[in-house]
Amino acid sequence: MVRQRTKETGGSTARQRLTVQDWADAALAAMGEGGLAAVAVEPLAVRLGTTKGSFYWHFTNRDALIEAALDRWAETRTETVIAELADEPDPGERLRRLFLRATRRAAEDPLEVSLLASAADPRVAAALARVTDRRIGHIAALFAELGFPEDEAHRRGLLAYTAYLGHTQLSHAVPRSLPAGPARDRHLDTLLETLLRPAGTPGAGPDVRQANPQRRVTEPAAERG
Amino acid sequence: MVRQRTKETGGSTARQRLTVQDWADAALAAMGEGGLAAVAVEPLAVRLGTTKGSFYWHFTNRDALIEAALDRWAETRTETVIAELADEPDPGERLRRLFLRATRRAAEDPLEVSLLASAADPRVAAALARVTDRRIGHIAALFAELGFPEDEAHRRGLLAYTAYLGHTQLSHAVPRSLPAGPARDRHLDTLLETLLRPAGTPGAGPDVRQANPQRRVTEPAAERG
DNA sequence: GCACCTCCATACGGTGGCGTATGTTTTTAC
DNA sequence: GTAAAAACATACGCCACCGTATGGAGGTGC
Incomplete structure (x- = not known):
């Protein structure tokens, strides 16, 4: 996830540039570890191997980062599993x-x-x-x-x-x-x-669903991965 | 919960003194509102109508407050309901x-x-x-x-x-x-x-698993949410 | 009524994080 | 290959909070 940014390693360093999503992902990671309060610009910059200068280029402030991170979360972490x-x-x-x-x-x-x-x-x-x-x-x-x-x-x-x-x-x-x-x-x-x-749904219960005869299914083994 | 401490109201003021539990309860309240990070000494002092001076008399530091609050939570918020x-x-x-x-x-x-x-x-x-x-x-x-x-x-x-x-x-x-x-x-x-x-007890390993009440295999079209 | 202890108030120095300002490098345009 | 733009670095002022130091109120023993 975190891009490598070796700072002074001669010439071989392809100094990656960061995107808004890089920051959003890092924010989500920090959020998982320490909650909303842990989404702090300067620590995130350190983790990403950059500085605040980069951040305030991509975002207007910390709140914008949080919103971006939440949007990204809502989009990715639900549809993927469903689609899979x-x-x-x-x-x-x-x-x-x-x-x-x-x-x-x-x-x-x-x-x-x-x-x-x-x-x-x-x-x-x-x-x-x-x-x-x-x-x-x-x-x-x-x-x-x-x-x-x-x-x-x-x-x-x-x-x-x-x-x-x-x-x-x-x-x-x-x-x-x-x-x-x-x-x-x-x-x-x-x-x-x-x-x-x-279930015997007492409230608005249709009578139909009665006892299950002979349910057999799929071994639990299949779900690895 | 929060004690009244009118500061300069002449003579009628019974200036309550705070106890360790007062601080612990306030810490729990703050924790509920903003998580662990919200357990901050100075804001709590304001809420309690006092100052840091009081806090650092009762506790050595912020960590001690957190531990006291957790102890209090574990003791009170479980046994009471059970006992009731x-x-x-x-x-x-x-x-x-x-x-x-x-x-x-x-x-x-x-x-x-x-x-x-x-x-x-x-x-x-x-x-x-x-x-x-x-x-x-x-x-x-x-x-x-x-x-x-x-x-x-x-x-x-x-x-x-x-x-x-x-x-x-x-x-x-x-x-x-x-x-x-x-x-x-x-x-x-x-x-x-x-x-x-x-229920069908799981431990003894009956083969019954997972029910399909009257399958009505619908189109995969239903998948759109 | 005076020393004393408990409890709180105030004043400090230090740190970590926010946001701004401005300089510096890298990339793109042509 | 140079000028402009994009992306980043650095330096600063500011605020919130931590913990310490020290100075009082207020009750207590005698």
């Missing part, structure tokens, strides 16, 4: 792989947790709202594809996303509280299974 | 009321979200680990009281706490994504009901 699985034909398997992949990535990157904690900032809140709507909508669409009626699909999508968020929090705060290794995927599978099971 | 419901005889009802109460409080107070995002700090991580273990253990004990075997009770306790965390995150980040008003409790009730329903 677009070729999977089976919606159930697509849901499962989406869930496993998303939780794994979120467990590796503290950025999302950091952003969730910065929702007091209106710009962060806006980005979060955008991303959350998109994600829940997409999951709900998967449930709808699986045969659930519209509102029930949305309800389950909401639950799935809630589980995703909670799991992410735990994986960062107290990782040892969660099963690790192969038990991890099994745990997430049972969680998904719970969400997929036809 | 100790007189409820029915474990199912105790679980339900615990869940409703905890989620409501967490939705009102941003502190917990902020702490979860500061888990990179080892002191915060320690406090979180303590509190998390205590809470999951307590919830698991409730499930055990309800008749679930030990490991299954723990598994469901973990799921319940995951749901709690996720719900809390959503309620702060994108509150409108969650049902409000009376639908709120109904939503949480169905969530709990899901967790209480006897």
Whole structure:
């Protein structure tokens, strides 16, 4: 990510120039490590091997950087995962792989947790709202594809996303509280299974979805990567 | 919370003196609003109507304040809720009321979200680990009281706490994504009901996995969000 | 009522980060 | 190959905050 900028190494140095996105990515990285407050121009400049002079050429001030970073986050960190699985034909398997992949990535990157904690900032809140709507909508669409009626699909999508968020929090705060290794995927599978099971929805309950006969699926092995 | 300290109001002023806990509570409040970085001595002093002189009498430095605040949080914000419901005889009802109460409080107070995002700090991580273990253990004990075997009770306790965390995150980040008003409790009730329903136990390794209720394989067109 | 201890106020020096001003290098235009 | 533009470097003033030093209020013992 960070470009090399050896400063006085004779002639071989191709002194890269930085782009707005380089700064935005660095800001997101810093944000993941230390929250919004850690998005500081001068430390970022050091990390990028440059100086403030570069920064204030690309941005008017720190706020502009934060907005750029949030935009970049909202664009990249949601669509990529969705797009990666677009070729999977089976919606159930697509849901499962989406869930496993998303939780794994979120467990590796503290950025999302950091952003969730910065929702007091209106710009962060806006980005979060955008991303959350998109994600829940997409999951709900998967449930709808699986045969659930519209509102029930949305309800389950909401639950799935809630589980995703909670799991992410735990994986960062107290990782040892969660099963690790192969038990991890099994745990997430049972969680998904719970969400997929036809519930006795008491409120506006259609009667149809009764007991699941003989569900069998796809080995959990496929999801590596 | 903040004590009144009118500064020059003649003689009627009972000039309160501050305690270590006053500072710790103020630190927790600031932390909820702006994260760990917002725990700054001088702003806190202003909020408390005093000066740094007071602070550095009670604490050696800022780090000591943070530790005191974390200790106070770990002690108060978990045991109180548990203790408040100790007189409820029915474990199912105790679980339900615990869940409703905890989620409501967490939705009102941003502190917990902020702490979860500061888990990179080892002191915060320690406090979180303590509190998390205590809470999951307590919830698991409730499930055990309800008749679930030990490991299954723990598994469901973990799921319940995951749901709690996720719900809390959503309620702060994108509150409108969650049902409000009376639908709120109904939503949480169905969530709990899901967790209480006897499920296909995972440990013994039955082949049942992942459900497809009446597949209605739709066009991939539904994918557009 | 006087020494004494507790608790707070005020005044300092130091650091880290923001934003501006202005110089310097690299790239592009032609 | 030179002039203009783009991209970066350096130097400055400013503010917020940390921690220290020291000087008082206010109560307490006797």
